Amino acid sequence: MKKITFLLTAFLAFSLSLSAQKKTVQVLALNDMHAYLDRAASLGGVIDSLRALNPNLLVLSAGDNRTGNPVNDMYSEPSRPMTEVMNAFGVNASALGNHEFDAKISGFKKQAERSNFPYLCANVTVPDSMGFKLDPYKIFEVDGVKIGVIGILQINQRGIPDCLADNVKGLVWTNPQKAAEKYVDIVRKQCDIEILLSHNGIDEDKISAQNMPQFDAIMGGHTHTLVPANTIVNGVLITQSKNKMQYCTLVDFEVENGKVVKKSSKLISVLETTQCNKAIAEMVEKYSDNPFLQEVMGSLSKPIPNYICMGAFVSDGQRYGTKCQITLQNGGGVRYSTKEAGDFTRKDALMLDPFGNKMVVFKLSGADIKRLIADCRENDEMIECYTSGVSYTMKVDKNDPKKVKSLDVYLENGKPLKNKKLYSFACNNYVVSITFLKNREGKILDKTSCDCLIEYLKDKSPLDYSKVMRTNIIEE
Numbered sequence: 001m002k003k004i005t006f007l008l009t010a011f012l013a014f015s016l017s018l019s020a021q022k023k024t025v026q027v028l029a030l031n032d033m034h035a036y037l038d039r040a041a042s043l044g045g046v047i048d049s050l051r052a053l054n055p056n057l058l059v060l061s062a063g064d065n066r067t068g069n070p071v072n073d074m075y076s077e078p079s080r081p082m083t084e085v086m087n088a089f090g091v092n093a094s095a096l097g098n099h100e101f102d103a104k105i106s107g108f109k110k111q112a113e114r115s116n117f118p119y120l121c122a123n124v125t126v127p128d129s130m131g132f133k134l135d136p137y138k139i140f141e142v143d144g145v146k147i148g149v150i151g152i153l154q155i156n157q158r159g160i161p162d163c164l165a166d167n168v169k170g171l172v173w174t175n176p177q178k179a180a181e182k183y184v185d186i187v188r189k190q191c192d193i194e195i196l197l198s199h200n201g202i203d204e205d206k207i208s209a210q211n212m213p214q215f216d217a218i219m220g221g222h223t224h225t226l227v228p229a230n231t232i233v234n235g236v237l238i239t240q241s242k243n244k245m246q247y248c249t250l251v252d253f254e255v256e257n258g259k260v261v262k263k264s265s266k267l268i269s270v271l272e273t274t275q276c277n278k279a280i281a282e283m284v285e286k287y288s289d290n291p292f293l294q295e296v297m298g299s300l301s302k303p304i305p306n307y308i309c310m311g312a313f314v315s316d317g318q319r320y321g322t323k324c325q326i327t328l329q330n331g332g333g334v335r336y337s338t339k340e341a342g343d344f345t346r347k348d349a350l351m352l353d354p355f356g357n358k359m360v361v362f363k364l365s366g367a368d369i370k371r372l373i374a375d376c377r378e379n380d381e382m383i384e385c386y387t388s389g390v391s392y393t394m395k396v397d398k399n400d401p402k403k404v405k406s407l408d409v410y411l412e413n414g415k416p417l418k419n420k421k422l423y424s425f426a427c428n429n430y431v432v433s434i435t436f437l438k439n440r441e442g443k444i445l446d447k448t449s450c451d452c453l454i455e456y457l458k459d460k461s462p463l464d465y466s467k468v469m470r471t472n473i474i475e476e
Contacts, residue, residue, distance in 0.1 A: 022261070025145050025193060025253045026054050029265075030061040030089075031221030032097070032243035034068030034335075035082040037284045039245035045275025046248065046268055047089055056142045059090055060149065062221030063097025063199035066111070068244070068335055070350035071288050078103035079111040081287040087116045088280050093138055095151040095197040096121040097221065098161035101168050102355060105130065120151025120197060123179035125172040136179070137187050145255050148191030150183050152176035154200045154222055157379060158434070162332070164357075165433055176200050177208060184214045192258045195219055202227065202240055209236035216260045217251060229265045237263050245270050293347040298457030300341045302466040307337040311386025312468040314353060314453060319388040320460070321452025322359050322426040322445065326369060326390055329449070330376050330431050331383030333357070344457055353450040357428035360442040364425040366409070366417040372427075372435055374404050379434040384471050390417055391470035398475035405476070 028050060030043075051057050065086060066072060066079045075081055086094075096119050100108050109132045112119050122136035137150040155173045156162055180196055188194050196215045198205050201223040208218055210233065217237040220227075224243040231238045241247040247267055254262035304310050311334050318327040335352055364372070373392055376385040382401060384394070390409050397403040409417040417423075428449045432438055457463070 022254055022256045023143055023145055025058070025142050025147065025255060026050070026056070027058045027060060027147070027195070027217075027219070027251045027253070029219040029239045029241060029249040029251060030059065030091075030245075031199075031219070031241055032064040032224055033061065033082070033245050034064055034099070034243060035066050035072035035079070036244035037069055037071055037081060037085065037288065039270055040085045040284050041276050041278070041281035042273050043245045043248065043270050044085075044089060044277030044280040046270060046273050048277055049275050050250065051090070058092050058140060058142060058147065060195070060197055060219055061086070061091055061094040062197055062219055062240070063095040063153065064099045064221060064243075065094060065097065067099035067102045068351060068354055070293055070347055070354065071290060073102070073354055074293075074350065075287070077110065078107045080114060081284070083111055083114045084283060085280060087114075088277070088283065091115075091117045092140060093117050093149055093151070093197065094119050095199045095221070096124070096134070096153040096161075097199045098153065098163050101161065101163050104167045105170070120149060121153050122150050122183050123152050123155070123174045123176045125174075127170055127172075130170065136183055139187070139190055145193065145253075146191040147193045147195065148187035149195045149197050150180060150187055151197045152180050152200055154204065156434075162381070164430060177204065177211065180208060180212060184212050188214050192255050193217075193253050193260055198222075202238075205238055205240070206233050209233035209238060212236075216253065216263060219249075219251075226267075229267050231265070237265055239265055241267065247271075290347075293345065293350070295346050296343045297346055297349055297454050298344050298461030298463065300339060300344060301462035301464045303341050304337075304339045304465045307331070307334060308384075308386070308471050309465045309468050310334055310337055310339070310352070312388065312470050313463070313465040314449070315386045315388035315470075317453030317456040318359060318426055318428070318449055320456040321447060322361055324361060324389070324424040324426040326364075326423050326425045327388045328369075328372060328376065328425075328427045328431060329386045330380045330428070330434070331385055332380045333428065333430060333449075334386065344461070346454065349450055349454050349457065353448075353453060355428075355430065355449075357430045357449050359426050359445045359447055359449055359452060360429050360432050360437075361424065361426045361445060362437065362440060362442040363422050365419060366421050366423065367419040369417060369423065369425060370407055370409050370419070372431075372437065373409065374407060375435040376431055378402060384473050385431075387470055389423075391472075393472040393474065395474045395476055401475065
């Protein structure tokens with residue numbers, strides 16, 4: 001009897017020691033990859049090297065996996081190249097990004113069906129008639145440790161994500177913060193580690209951390225922010241790794257008795273790695289072999305140095321293609337900021353302006369155009385818009401940048417825009433959808449913004465936009 005009691009006591013002691021063992025779980029956080037396939041083999045190599053050290057590595061994406069590379073976005077099956085790359089990465093789950101719907105709901109549905117991982121979103125309701133489902137969260141188990149992951153996606157003032165309204169027609173959206181609050185305790189009871197996979201922007205992620213310290217980490221995206229390693233807000237670790245596969249973030253969780261007792265993060269530069277996944281490199285090479293995209297459209301005589309100059313270039317293309325007096329381009333639609341002198345290919349143009357937005361022509365008064373400049377900035381995440389035919393200086397309150405104190409708009413001859421005079425004006429249909437122009441009647445042209453840019457390049461190259469500055473925002 002004493003022997004049995006001793007053995008039972010020893011077994012219980014051993015069991016307790018096992019339960020008290022600390023376990024380390026590693027999660028690799030990706031975000032806003034935007035189908036930047038040129039770096040996919042390098043990122044794949046980084047993931048391979050991490051998995052060689054830890055086969056149980058969990059890989060999560062915070063959304064916007066597509067849009068930005070015509071090799072992916074214009075493929076006969078939209079986003080198939082990027083989806084296959086993510087499958088090769090071994091991604092375990094992704095949040096929805098607003099750009100996941102750039103090929104409309106039907107395109108996203110096909111993208112999701114090809115994915116070897118789920119898309120998670122707690123703040124959307126999908127009608128049964130659409131034939132697909134999005135779960136709000138998923139529980140993973142790694143080495144006996146349960147990891148709960150909740151997905152959320154930003155919505156704007158129109159009550160939808162930042163995309164064309166028609167692209168998400170029929171989906172019902174709710175506030176992402178409230179959706180996270182709805183599920184945070186439900187998931188917390190089921191897991192040892194709880195993660196919010198957020199495509200909601202860094203400022204909103206900090207608010208989530210303040211309101212929901214139940215989360216161990218918030219792995220974010222949307223604002224393309226390079227969040228420093230070991231950023232902690234209210235006890236919650238926050239990550240975001242810029243965009244276009246430039247960086248990724250490795251997070252270590254140390255778990256003891258079902259609780260996270262230590263956590264840390266490390267930024268990994270994909271730009272500097274020498275790692276390469278050869279299978280992914282071959283896959284990308286196959287998809288990139290496209291003579292149509294490699295065709296030269298024109299050239300730059302000098303490098304374009306920044307977003308303001310690049311925005312002027314895009315706006316001038318729109319003006320040339322529409323033959324209007326004035327054009328306006330939303331800042332968020334200009335997808336890269338610099339370009340070296342030399343050839344400008346169709347791929348370069350489509351990466352700069354990848355959305356396929358149609359141009360729309362209006363007759364607007366000078367007062368309307370002034371209002372539009374402010375309206376577009378406010379509804380495009382406070383990013384300044386770019387113009388052709390006019391330049392402007394906007395003074396905003398430094399304590400409240402949304403508050404415009406003054407706006408001066410000038411024609412090319414240096415004279416002020418006349419409030420009552422009518423001007424021929426054009427912008428893309430996304431600008432129409434986020435501003436008061438959605439209530440105005442305009443003429444939709446059968447050409448995209450990028451079509452206009454290509455036409456401009458073909459007819460007017462070589463072009464010099466090294467010093468073209470028409471936008472001036474002053475905080476005071």
